[in-house]
Amino acid sequence: MDAATSLRKPTSSTPGPARPLPLPSAYELRQRLPVSASLARQIADNRQAVRAILDGEDDRLLVVTGPCSVHDPVAALEYAERLAALDKVVGDRLLLVMRVYVEKPRTTVGWKGMAYDPHLDGSDDMAAGLAMARRLMRDIAELGLPVATELLQPMAGAYFDDLLSWVAIGARTTESQIHRELASGLAATVGFKNGTQGNVDVAIAAMQSAAHPHRHFGITAEGYPAMIETSGNPATHLVLRGGQAGPNHDAASIAASRRAMSQAGLEARIMVDCSHANARKDHRRQTEVLYDVLEQRLAGDRSLIGVMLESHLFEGKQALNPSALRYGVSITDACLGWEATDSLLTRAAERLRST
Numbered sequence: 278m279d280a281a282t283s284l285r286k287p288t289s290s291t292p293g294p295a296r297p298l299p300l301p302s303a304y305e306l307r308q309r310l311p312v313s314a315s316l317a318r319q320i321a322d323n324r325q326a327v328r329a330i331l332d333g334e335d336d337r338l339l340v341v342t343g344p345c346s347v348h349d350p351v352a353a354l355e356y357a358e359r360l361a362a363l364d365k366v367v368g369d370r371l372l373l374v375m376r377v378y379v380e381k382p383r384t385t386v387g388w389k390g391m392a393y394d395p396h397l398d399g400s401d402d403m404a405a406g407l408a409m410a411r412r413l414m415r416d417i418a419e420l421g422l423p424v425a426t427e428l429l430q431p432m433a434g435a436y437f438d439d440l441l442s443w444v445a446i447g448a449r450t451t452e453s454q455i456h457r458e459l460a461s462g463l464a465a466t467v468g469f470k471n472g473t474q475g476n477v478d479v480a481i482a483a484m485q486s487a488a489h490p491h492r493h494f495g496i497t498a499e500g501y502p503a504m505i506e507t508s509g510n511p512a513t514h515l516v517l518r519g520g521q522a523g524p525n526h527d528a529a530s531i532a533a534s535r536r537a538m539s540q541a542g543l544e545a546r547i548m549v550d551c552s553h554a555n556a557r558k559d560h561r562r563q564t565e566v567l568y569d570v571l572e573q574r575l576a577g578d579r580s581l582i583g584v585m586l587e588s589h590l591f592e593g594k595q596a597l598n599p600s601a602l603r604y605g606v607s608i609t610d611a612c613l614g615w616e617a618t619d620s621l622l623t624r625a626a627e628r629l630r631s632t
């Protein structure tokens with residue numbers, strides 16, 4: 278960027294970048310909000326627990342559950358406390374991982390998540406957003422819960438990836454080489470979603486790419502441009518989330534995905550996202566999708582390693598009106614409420630115990 282560009286303010290007649298606003302480096306934020314040695318050990322154990330499910334060494338069902346997006350740290354922590362309590366009841370059959378999604382990919386435009394706009398007012402105070410996101414993830418990890426998020430902006434990951442046990446690469450970015458490179462350098466397990474059209478081949482290609490070492494453009498934790506070298510991440514799996522043609526959690530779709538993965542030389546490891554197009558955008562349908570997956574697994578399909586739920590303290594969603602927000606209700610996709618989530622997961626664990 279030359280000096281003229283760096284000083285120019287955009288107007289409707291002079292489109293272009295405004296002057297950049299510096300952010301703290303990932304190193305600075307990690308220093309300010311450090312991870313203790315005991316928390317680092319616990320996160321390493323949580324990552325290993327997820328991998329053990331992938332490798333078939335642990336036959337529990339991996340359950341990634343939580344709000345579509347977190348916007349209120351108090352409500353997110355209350356959800357986490359309830360999930361940690363539920364873990365004591367269902368932890369023998371389910372490995373509960375909490376969705377702490379701080380970046381949202383939008384179909385066109387909209388609120389992009391806590392990391393971008395933590396004050397929910399369009400001020401885009403990203404320095405505060407990154408700190409709020411890291412603090413929240415650390416608080417949740419300190420409850421003993423494995424933390425999951427979608428990594429969207431490759432630069433943002435460095436601010437919190439030391440806290441993550443599971444990462445999604447979403448339907449809109451699975452085909453992106455940049456996100457595959459990012460996944461290839463992560464210590465956490467990565468679930469690649471099928472594309473929004475329903476195409477699974479892009480997620481399969483993503484898993485092949487992420488398993489390989491890469492060299493790519495990036496920045497160091499201190500904020501300097503660098504060539505990043507990754508060693509490849511074999512801990513990946515497919516996430517079926519449905520597509521434009523409808524759901525893809527039925528036995529025929531899962532068998533087709535299994536075959537495609539085997540033909541590509543990949544272990545068939547599949548998580549079903551019970552929300553999004555699999556629920557036809559009706560959050561209540563997540564219950565029937567989860568039961569369907571459970572029955573397929575009980576019928577012997579061991580490629581089904583996990584499920585994802587969008588769930589918050591209270592059911593549904595609300596418009597983002599900062600002066601009239603209801604506590605514990607999603608401001609992005611509609612979610613199951615806590616009571617429905619608790620009873621669904623309790624019954625799922627009982628059903629798995631009964632066989």
Ligand SMILES: O=C[C@H](O)[C@H](O)COP(=O)(O)O
Pocket residue numbers: 345381382383384385386387553609610
């Ligand atoms: O899970 C979240 C949404 O489905 C995704 O971010 C797209 O949201 P949008 O279509 O409302 O922009």
Ligand SMILES: C=C(OP(=O)(O)O)C(=O)O
Pocket residue numbers: 345378382427446447448449470518550553
């Ligand atoms: C954005 C999400 O999902 P997808 O990429 O499947 O649309 C999500 O899980 O929040």
